Amino acid sequence: MPAVKSTEKGVKTKRATRTPTEMLLHGRKGDTRMLIIRYTQEGFDLSDVRDMISTSELYMEHDLVQRITGKSLRTVQRLAKETEPVRLNRQQSTVAFQYAQVLEHAINVFGSQPLAEDWLKKPCKFLEGHIPLELIDNTLGFQVVEDYLSRIEHGVYQ
Structure with missing residues (x-):
């Protein structure tokens, strides 16, 4: 279980012992794109998505669980209290995976989570002044952010 860390603003984040994508996959193998597609079709557990988001101050501050689910904070809190696991639909699971993948990729590229x-x-100038975080929930925006991170990683960027 990850340790809890307090921040200046009172938001609590967990120090991740697993990568963001590992948190979503919850111990399942995820080394091929076809497996990821199958898992997103099955839907991720809301609790795993919340755990993934809780490892990032930025993700907590931007209420990503609401952006991913399209539901209000109160509804998400109510769903989290359900006795049976709550599964996201395919679209929500895909968006959750995109956020996890971009965070993980950015950590690898920049060397640290902060x-x-x-x-x-x-x-970002390369993204025509758009903020990368705000593009990720769109499939095309996600691909543009991932492509740019790959360019940075390989030293081919503007």
Whole structure:
């Protein structure tokens, strides 16, 4: 179980012992795209999505669980209290995986989570001034952010 860390603003995040995508996959193998597609079709558990989000101050501050589910904070809190696990639908699960993948990729590119989160929240010239975090929930936006992270990783960027 990850340790809890307090922040200045009173938001509590968990120090991740697993990567964001591992948290969503909850111990299942996820080394091929076809497996990921199958898992998103089955739907991720809301609790796993909340755990993944709780490892990031940036993700907590931007209420990503609401952006992923399309539901209000109160509804998400009510669903989280259900005795049976609540599963996201295919679209919600795909968006959750996109957020996990981008965070993980950015951490690998920038070398630390604070640097990755700092990059994700600032307007980017290559993205025509858009903030990477705000593009991820759109399939095309996600691909553009991933492509740019790959370019940075390989030293081919503007």
